[in-house]
Amino acid sequence: MHIQQSRTYKIENITPPPQYFNAGVIKTGQGWSRYWGDDATYQKGVAPSGSRFNDNGDGTVTDNLTGLMWVKDPSELYGPWGSPGMPNTMSWYDAINNCENLDYAGYQDWRLPNIRELESLINFGTYGNVIDGMYFPNAQSSGYWSSTLLEPYDYYAWFIYFYDGMRGAEDRNYYEYVRPVRGGV
DSSP states (O other): OOOOTTOOOOOOOOOOOOSEEOOOOOOOOOSSOSSTTSTTSSSOOOOOOSOSEEEOSSSEEEETTTOOEEESOGGGOOGGGOSTTSOOEEOHHHHHHHHHTOOBTTBOOOBOOOHHHHHTTOOTTOOSSOSOTTTSTTOOSSEEEEEEEETTEEEEEEEEETTTOOEEEEETTSOEEOOOEESOO
């Protein structure tokens, strides 16, 4: 095949990217590198000072770094979430609706977090359930939906695995876990 330099070519039939991706570079304070390009690849990170999270005593946790408020244990939610104490998975569409209609701990402005907000919960200095179990008990190591769509494939949305901090994109009709958030944006 010969390609002329002065011509413009259109590329068609591009397939979606692979399902799983590294979670990108975020400021975590980790001191060692697990993946090329993550925090600490070029220099050691700086550990955050003070307590990162605050248990509000009402079933919510406030992230003192981001200012976001999270549902501490979504498996204890009532209503459209199913039976209390039972981990619930749902489609992306149901996750959006259930978060937006959630009335919990005296707040009605809950939403499905975006991918960066979910990534902010990851402690890359650990492996095997990289979310803080003291503040987020019963966290599943499986995927948690984000509100962020995979562009230009808007029938996919991003999710995070809290087992290893990896992100992936999946058809929005598939079922994943949900961790509601409020504040920010």
